[in-house]
Amino acid sequence: xxxxxxxxxxxxxxxxKDVELRCDPISGHTALYWYRQSLGQGLEFLxxxxxxxxxxxxxxxxxRFSAERTGGSVSTLTIQRTQQEDSAVYLCASSRGGQNYxxxxxxxxxxxxx
Amino acid sequence: xxxxxxxxxxxxxxxxxxITINCSYSVGISALHWLQQHPGGGIVSxxxxxxxxxxxxxxxxxxxxxxKHSSLHITASHPRDSAVYIxxxxxxxxxxxxxxxxxxxxxxxxP
Numbered sequence: 001x002x003x004x005x006x007x008x009x010x011x012x013x014x015x016x017k018d019v020e021l022r023c024d025p026i027s028g029h030t031a032l033y034w035y036r037q038s039l040g041q042g043l044e045f046l047x048x049x050x051x052x053x054x055x056x057x058x059x060x061x062x063x064r065f066s067a068e069r070t071g072g073s074v075s076t077l078t079i080q081r082t083q084q085e086d087s088a089v090y091l092c093a094s095s096r097g098g099q100n101y102x103x104x105x106x107x108x109x110x111x112x113x114x
Numbered sequence: 115x116x117x118x119x120x121x122x123x124x125x126x127x128x129x130x131x132x133i134t135i136n137c138s139y140s141v142g143i144s145a146l147h148w149l150q151q152h153p154g155g156g157i158v159s160x161x162x163x164x165x166x167x168x169x170x171x172x173x174x175x176x177x178x179x180x181x182k183h184s185s186l187h188i189t190a191s192h193p194r195d196s197a198v199y200i201x202x203x204x205x206x207x208x209x210x211x212x213x214x215x216x217x218x219x220x221x222x223x224x225p
Contacts, residue, residue, distance in 0.1 A: 033213065043157075043200065043215040056210035091157065100145050100164060105157040 004106035012112045021077045021109045025094030038088040082113045120216035133188040135219045137201030149200040191223045
């Protein structure tokens with residue numbers, strides 16, 4: 001079956017522009033996660049959805065970042081007024097449920113802010 | 115101080131060697147993941163553990179909840195095992211789920 005997909009795979013944008021990253025989870029997966037992997041750095045947890053709800057947004061790096069999920073399926077991560085330090089690979093993962101289910105990762109979106 | 119510590123950071127092994135990668139964490143967790151990332155590639159979840167031991171092919175993962183420690187073992191290592199291996203823990207903080215990652219172990223297996 002289809003895995004987690006993300007689009008675009010690559011995005012180059014100018015500093016100050018807004019970008020929207022999309023994640024399509026595996027069908028039926030209720031939990032969805034966004035992570036970031038900056039060049040030469042480790043993975044960083046951004047936000048978690050259970051259904052359409054993200055109860056804790058404290059992992060988002062700044063108020064320029066927002067995320068939403070509709071219909072318990074597709075999620076979008078929006079970065080407003082992008083900065084060069086936002087350059088990273090943004091990864092999405094989904095799982096069947098909450099804490100004790102395997103996560104399946106998407107291929108990521110490589111964002112470059114020039 | 116990072117909540118999740120991995121060792122070693124880098125590891126070079128000869129093909130066929132038995133490999134161990136360690137992960138220690140300092141907080142109570144609900145589950146621990148071992149992830150694999152090949153150079154330029156995506157992330158694959160190898161194991162999710164909340165207790166005991168799991169085995170998949172040449173890979174074995176163990177966890178000791180009391181000691182807050184997990185190990186990933188690779189038996190009969192092969193060059194295709196060359197990758198970064200990442201330990202990740204799931205925990206509940208302030209009532210919310212959170213995932214924290216180790217910095218990864220870069221493994222190179224030489225033919």
